[in-house]
Amino acid sequence: MQNKPDKVLIDRIQAGDTAAFEAMVIQYRPRLIASLIKYTKSVELSEDIAQQTFIKVWQKIDTFRGESALFTWIYRIAINLAKNAFNSKSARNDDITDNLENIETLTAVNESPEAFNISLSLKAELDNFLRELPIDLKTAFLLREDEGKSYEQIATIMDCPIGTVRSRIFRARELILEKFDEIN
Amino acid sequence: MDEKKNKFEMLSAYLDGELNEAESAEILEMLQADSELRQKLQKYSSISGLINLHSSDKALASDDIHARIFRKPKYYATGMAATILIALIVVGNNYTFYQANNEIIADAASSREAQNHLNNIDGALNQHVMKILAADNLNVDYLNTNLVPVGYNQDPVKPSYFSNGNNKFRLHIENNNFGLKTDRYWNVNNELVYVRPMKNGRLATIYGKIDPQEAKSFLAYIDRN
Numbered sequence: 001m002q003n004k005p006d007k008v009l010i011d012r013i014q015a016g017d018t019a020a021f022e023a024m025v026i027q028y029r030p031r032l033i034a035s036l037i038k039y040t041k042s043v044e045l046s047e048d049i050a051q052q053t054f055i056k057v058w059q060k061i062d063t064f065r066g067e068s069a070l071f072t073w074i075y076r077i078a079i080n081l082a083k084n085a086f087n088s089k090s091a092r093n094d095d096i097t098d099n100l101e102n103i104e105t106l107t108a109v110n111e112s113p114e115a116f117n118i119s120l121s122l123k124a125e126l127d128n129f130l131r132e133l134p135i136d137l138k139t140a141f142l143l144r145e146d147e148g149k150s151y152e153q154i155a156t157i158m159d160c161p162i163g164t165v166r167s168r169i170f171r172a173r174e175l176i177l178e179k180f181d182e183i184n
Numbered sequence: 185m186d187e188k189k190n191k192f193e194m195l196s197a198y199l200d201g202e203l204n205e206a207e208s209a210e211i212l213e214m215l216q217a218d219s220e221l222r223q224k225l226q227k228y229s230s231i232s233g234l235i236n237l238h239s240s241d242k243a244l245a246s247d248d249i250h251a252r253i254f255r256k257p258k259y260y261a262t263g264m265a266a267t268i269l270i271a272l273i274v275v276g277n278n279y280t281f282y283q284a285n286n287e288i289i290a291d292a293a294s295s296r297e298a299q300n301h302l303n304n305i306d307g308a309l310n311q312h313v314m315k316i317l318a319a320d321n322l323n324v325d326y327l328n329t330n331l332v333p334v335g336y337n338q339d340p341v342k343p344s345y346f347s348n349g350n351n352k353f354r355l356h357i358e359n360n361n362f363g364l365k366t367d368r369y370w371n372v373n374n375e376l377v378y379v380r381p382m383k384n385g386r387l388a389t390i391y392g393k394i395d396p397q398e399a400k401s402f403l404a405y406i407d408r409n
Contacts, residue, residue, distance in 0.1 A: 005208035030233025
């Protein structure tokens with residue numbers, strides 16, 4: 001089911017608003033890549049598929065009917081592209097090839113060592129930090145991020161106003177970002 | 185400070201799908217004009233990506249993946265890559281991004297200077313491509329007839345036009361190479377745009393009906409001579 005922010009976003013993108021499209025890409029790309037990694041088991045392939053997916057989303061946005069959440073629709077497109085990639089006979093595309101019609105066929109991009117730059121210690125610190133968040137913030141945040149609960153549901157679970165849930169999740173995010181900045 | 189905090193909190197709720205339509209519209213308007221807000225959205229959504237991966241497949245949650253998902257939040261390569269993609273897409277309805285510039289994006293992830301440089305390259309390059317697509321006869325140097333590769337004909341009336349059997353395209357050579365280091369090409373409405381930074385520091389652009397391999401060969405020949 002389409003939520004209200006999705007509807008506003010989609011209406012704008014369908015009207016040709018590229019800034020809204022950019023906002024959508026920024027919002028959904030990390031989550032899409034993370035979801036694709038579970039399927040492809042490859043970071044590079046997932047990044048490439050994500051890129052191809054957003055091209056396709058732009059081209060096909062007028063066909064989106066709002067019967068599912070926007071991310072669900074995007075993810076379905078990505079999974080189809082991933083399947084094409086696995087079924088395709090094309091391999092790496094370091095050089096220009098003649099196979100240009102097959103733009104939906106994913107070609108793996110060379111791995112970039114420069115992007116592999118977070119140490120084991122950072123990962124451990126992030127994991128520890130999540131555990132060390134103040135309990136109210138951690139609970140609200142994980143109920144939202146891990147379990148996908150709505151603010152209303154979280155408010156019921158935590159027996160607090162929705163506004164408090166919103167504030168706690170926001171503060172949790174800010175604390176996590178402060179921690180990341182410290183570490184980086 | 186409260187105003188900033190309020191807008192970030194609103195953004196956090198937007199990411200969770202918890203705003204009404206009017207508030208969502210407001211945030212989208214703000215995102216358009218506010219780069220700090222876009223960066224914040226990038227950071228928040230990166231956390232979601234990380235949590236999403238972290239909770240589902242811990243076997244794959246290695247340093248590498250954290251790096252890729254999170255993309256060093258100070259330098260928003262992911263958002264910038266998205267911006268590049270968008271900028272290319274707006275040029276035409278069927279503008280297809282053929283060639284990834286992952287090496288440049290990866291560099292940008294590790295250096296603010298590289299990021300600014302990339303922003304400048306792609307902004308200027310996008311403008312250049314838009315001009316190529318829009319204009320029939322830009323004020324650029326024409327290729328000397330003696331340098332035309334064998335098998336190609338140069339239009340005597342419009343010297344920027346070349347043909348070879350089924351191929352027909354325009355060539356533009358100009359002084360500004362926008363800091364490009366490698367060739368790039370795109371398909372726009374079933375025609376090719378191919379740009380090549382030349383050895384003499386100039387930029388050659390081909391636009392028309394030609395396949396990339398031929399465009400590459402054509403420009404490589406010119407570049408040698």
